[in-house]
Amino acid sequence: MIYLQLFLSFLQIGLFSFGGGYAAMPLVQGQVVTAHGWLSMSEFTDLITISQMTPGPIAVNSATFVGIKIAGIPGALIATLGCILPSCIIVTVIAKLYLKYREMDMLQGVLNSLRPAVVAMIASAGISILITAFWGSSASIALAGTKWSLVVIFAICVVLLQKVKMNPIWVMVAAGVMKVAISFLGG
Structure with a gap:
């Protein structure tokens, strides 16, 4: 039964996650944290970190991670299959249709109208991750409860990415080193 739940959950994620891995994160969160309770919000944040550090698409890495945690290697295979199956089918169909109808203005309009939704989904995932990192998964957003060391690490990382x-x-390695150093200093 758990294999079917894993397959269907990641099939939904694979079917409705337009815009890449970051856009899929709210869908993954909805399935694995909210709907099924397979991960806590702090484990979900760890999942994102691990998914970014390992080679491959974030959604596929997430499916593999959750599958292994819930049902071992068979769970990882089933979850990953559920995640990639819709893409394989959809890309094959769309490629054939796009080659046939690529000059249509209506098709170009539909593609252009999807961009704002993808940006909103990515922003939603980013804000959710920042809230969890700075204030914890169950705490309310308050100045007194802010984890200032993480805010400083985030600001340094933004400067390193944008200005430097x-x-x-x-930058990810530097952030990890800074967090470990702060932990050793008792922060």
């Missing part, structure tokens, strides 16, 4: 143009991999 540092490679994102090195």
Whole structure:
């Protein structure tokens, strides 16, 4: 039964996640945290970190991680299959249709209208992650409860990415080193 739940949950995620991995994060959160309770919000934040650090698409890495945690290797295979199956089918059908109708203005209008929705889904995932990181999963947003060390690490990372143009991999490594250093200093 758990295999069917994993397959159907990640089938939904694979079917409705337009715009890539970050846009899929609210859907993954809705299935694995809210609907089924397979992960807590703090475990979900860890899931995002692990999914970004491992090679491959974030949604597929998330499916594999959740599948292994819930039902071992068979669960990982089933969840991953559920996640990628819709994409394989949809991309094959869309490729054939796009090649046939790519000059239609209506098709171009539909594609252009999807962009704002994708941006909103990515922003929603980012805000949810920041709230969890800065204030915890169950705490309310209050100045007194803010984890200032994480806010400072976030600000430093933004500067390194935007102003210094540092490679994102090195920024993630630097953020990890800063957090470990703060932990050793008792922060």
